[in-house]
Amino acid sequence: MKKFGKKYVEASKKVDKNKLYSVEEAIKLVKETSTTKFDSTVEVAIKLNIDTKKSDQQIRGSLVLPNGTGKTKKTLVLAKGAQAEAAKSAGADYVGDVDLIDKIQKENWFDFDIIIATPEMMPALGKIGKLLGPKGLMPNPKTGTVTTTPEKVVEDVKKGMIEFRADTYGNVHSIIGKVSFEEKSLIENIQHLMNTIQKLKPSTVKGTYVTNISISTTMGPGIKIDKNSFDK
Numbered sequence: 134m135k136k137f138g139k140k141y142v143e144a145s146k147k148v149d150k151n152k153l154y155s156v157e158e159a160i161k162l163v164k165e166t167s168t169t170k171f172d173s174t175v176e177v178a179i180k181l182n183i184d185t186k187k188s189d190q191q192i193r194g195s196l197v198l199p200n201g202t203g204k205t206k207k208t209l210v211l212a213k214g215a216q217a218e219a220a221k222s223a224g225a226d227y228v229g230d231v232d233l234i235d236k237i238q239k240e241n242w243f244d245f246d247i248i249i250a251t252p253e254m255m256p257a258l259g260k261i262g263k264l265l266g267p268k269g270l271m272p273n274p275k276t277g278t279v280t281t282t283p284e285k286v287v288e289d290v291k292k293g294m295i296e297f298r299a300d301t302y303g304n305v306h307s308i309i310g311k312v313s314f315e316e317k318s319l320i321e322n323i324q325h326l327m328n329t330i331q332k333l334k335p336s337t338v339k340g341t342y343v344t345n346i347s348i349s350t351t352m353g354p355g356i357k358i359d360k361n362s363f364d365k
Contacts, residue, residue, distance in 0.1 A: 138352075140168035145354040153359035159348055160319045166353045167312045172203070173350035175312060177323055179305040179330060180345035183338060190335045192305065193298040195276040199325055200318035201293030203311035206246040208290050209233065210283045211254040220249070223284035224291060231257055237264065247296075249278050249286045297326070305330065312350055323348070327363045 144166040183190040210220035250272040265271040272278035309322040346358040
């Protein structure tokens with residue numbers, strides 16, 4: 134049986150496991166139940182009633198959180214010519230083409246958080262798909278990371294772009310900010326994420342689409358949110 138630390142146990146006492154909290158109550162409580170000395174990340178887990186084996190029910194996308202994530206992501210842009218220059222001007226951390234693909238393959242180099250690539254670079258990048266796929270780094274048109282305007286994506290990442298996708302069980306995990314954020318900022322971020330996921334509801338899904346929502350901080354207890362509190 135898993136043993137929890139003293140701080141976690143104390144924080145858990147503040148949470149009613151049988152209650153569905155409004156989004157406002159949950160955000161207030163998640164800040165109160167942070168157990169770390171550092172500025173914890175606030176995470177949300179959303180359970181969807183989808184069958185991910187069906188191609189039309191694979192939920193995936195990206196969005197820019199209104200108030201950012203509180204984290205800085207390193208961007209690697211694979212592009213040539215004017216597109217590469219535009220990415221450099223936008224503040225990309227690394228810009229290159231086949232040379233950087235070779236560096237990843239030969240040196241096991243992963244000093245970045247996200248890869249943005251132009252369509253012409255995808256055939257070369259596909260050759261190291263087995264290296265990138267398990268790390269969740271393979272660019273994808275659905276998340277906007279395969280694009281003819283890489284500079285725009287670099288700007289979005291710096292503003293607080295996140296990628297999300299449902300796992301095989303229909304769960305979407307995402308960060309929505311830091312404990313240090315004001316409650317209003319966290320509420321705006323989670324509402325924007327929920328609105329985006331609602332818009333992606335497949336027409337073939339019958340019955341309830343979102344079945345469970347919970348938030349927590351790094352190493353903190355989970356807090357269940359009443360999904361109806363987003364229907365305002």
